Amino acid sequence: MALRMVARNFRSKLLPSFTPAFMLHSHATSFGYKEVPEEEKSKLVGNVFTSVASNYDLMNDLMSAGLHRLWKERLVSKLNPFPGMKHLDVAGGTGDVAFRILESINSVRHKALRDTFEDNLQEETQIYVCDINPNMLNVGKIRAQERGLGEDGSLVWVEGDAEALNFEDGSIDGYTIAFGIRNVTHIEKVLSEAYRVLKKGGRFLCLELSHVENPAFKQFYDYYSFSVIPAIGELVAGDRNSYQYLVESIRKFPSQEKFASLISEAGFQKVEYENLVGGVVAIHSGLKF
């Protein structure tokens, strides 16, 4: 306890000159292990996702051995959606998270809630799926139709930039970003936008590939990500470089603790995180007041 207090104090002393935001705010930004000018990163990331869009979900299943489904389930169960919710899923082009949220709201568990409140509440539910890449959104729209959700008025597909959202202040109940924040140029801008659009009491949840602590597991994980994943990418999607970028960008992403402090610097309260599979992914959450 004392140690933590000391660490806190020292950190706060440093804050004016040595913020984590300062470090991320350099004019050259990272694209995987490469340093690229800021303006170029979004274009490069755009290229990556345009090239992987068609195989995106298949690749996710292959790379994570299906685990990404469980991670997304966990994210949605932490979000605790409710009927009448206005939700924004950023970087969720293929609709994976949005479909799960919709299913959870429509599930039997929420029958009591629906019966208690007025009937029109169900129709008020709106899930905005926002993605900067139209190719990813198209994949999502097709999948929605396959699932019979094409006509569902609750799903709204929006093409937009996470750093400059096209939503009113305080208009959203929940904000999720799954495997997306790693690819943006300015993390702190995304966070402050998330803070802006959320209502009082609204929650921010972020599912992201993160850092493994356990040294033995880290060995295996590094081998897997640098040797196996690009190979799978080449075999299945015919695109080694995009998947090389993927594993490098994970290593460049701030650690769990640092990202948590970025979130609380954006103004969020009750910032917590949960590691899944020993830190391969982490779910960060914050509450706006």
Added chain:
Amino acid sequence: MYRTVANRLLRFPAIYRIAGDEFIGKPRTLSPAMSKCSLNFCSTAESPPQQSTSIPLASAGASGSTEEGNRRGEGRRSEARAHCQEEQDRVLDASLLHVPKLGWTEVAMVAGARDVDVSPSIVGGFPRKEAELVEHFMDECLHKLMDIIDSEEDLKNLIPNDRIAKLVRIRLELQVPYISKWPQALSIQAQPANVPNSFKQRAMLVDEIWHACDDEANDIDWYVKRTILGGIYSTSEIYMLTDSSPDFRDTWAFLNGRVRDAFDFKKSIQEAQYLAESISAGMGSSVQGLVNTVLKK
């Protein structure tokens, strides 16, 4: 033991503000789970703070002015945290109004959040959901009971067993509005994940009642007394669930009966003790007399 913890939390929040983060926030939060909420980062993975690497740098450049700025920053942060805790309590308070109709459920919490104009998303921010609603209610009741103990003068004029019966009755009366849904609350408290907290809250309650009776025991008696009162409280609570007499008259009669039994039991133990002591004293003196006479010869 719990009394001291409660006292510190209630009356000297300043001490805790210095001693640790966990207790910053609303000073009146009693349950450990609630105080944990106000932690800035609580990771499930219990990793050490990342700032430790920056310590050497910091100690080199720590001047008076940064220290002051730091203190101001800390103050703002803990203020924000206190505000966050306050908002959560406001939601829980509003949710309690829906409990008689909707039960101790997420639905009541969503309804409560809507009432105070907070996004119902906040319900997802309570990891144990309805259990935290029940715990919030238990805390509220404990505060009310402590206020009553401090303000009511005639309590002090009662003899101990009447005083105990009266206090248990006051506490049980606080849950009368929720009596139709109280079995649900008990079942929530009995879930394995919630047992530690509900046990602590009950221990704190029993302790508070004993202290109101000026009990200063610190030997084995301490445990015996608290166990017995805990038993009396819980049985009366359960008796009350099925009591349909006007104003719960049967429950209060039952309660008085059990308190009297407990005091009688204590008396008989004491009597037995005295008897044993006098017997051993009597036997001791005669043995001594025998030895003396043998030695003289």
